[in-house]
Amino acid sequence: MKMKQIGTTTIDDFGRVLLQSEIRSMLGWQVGSQVDVYYADGNTALLQLAKEPRHDLCDICDEAERHITIKGINICKGCTENILQLSSFKLV
Numbered sequence: 001m002k003m004k005q006i007g008t009t010t011i012d013d014f015g016r017v018l019l020q021s022e023i024r025s026m027l028g029w030q031v032g033s034q035v036d037v038y039y040a041d042g043n044t045a046l047l048q049l050a051k052e053p054r055h056d057l058c059d060i061c062d063e064a065e066r067h068i069t070i071k072g073i074n075i076c077k078g079c080t081e082n083i084l085q086l087s088s089f090k091l092v
């Protein structure tokens with residue numbers, strides 16, 4: 001990945017990093033957008049616009065298959081079958 005510097009900013013007293021409107025506009029980022037922060041080394045980090053969570057995926061295997069939802073967790077048929085198989089084992 002080739003990177004180029006597009007601005008300089010300062011960390012404020014609350015630890016916030018301001019991205020000027022020109023930079024946000026260039027990136028297409030909106031106020032309130034969620035951003036993932038990746039560590040590269042002691043002097044380098046990378047900001048990446050977080051992906052919108054997909055609510056139609058199984059939370060275990062990420063397959064876009066029909067699923068059931070138990071307490072807010074989406075579980076597809078295949079994973080449900082795996083869980084049922086595991087439940088046949090006796091816990092010691």
Ligand SMILES: [Zn+2]
Nearest residue numbers: 058061076079
């Ligand atoms: Zn699944």
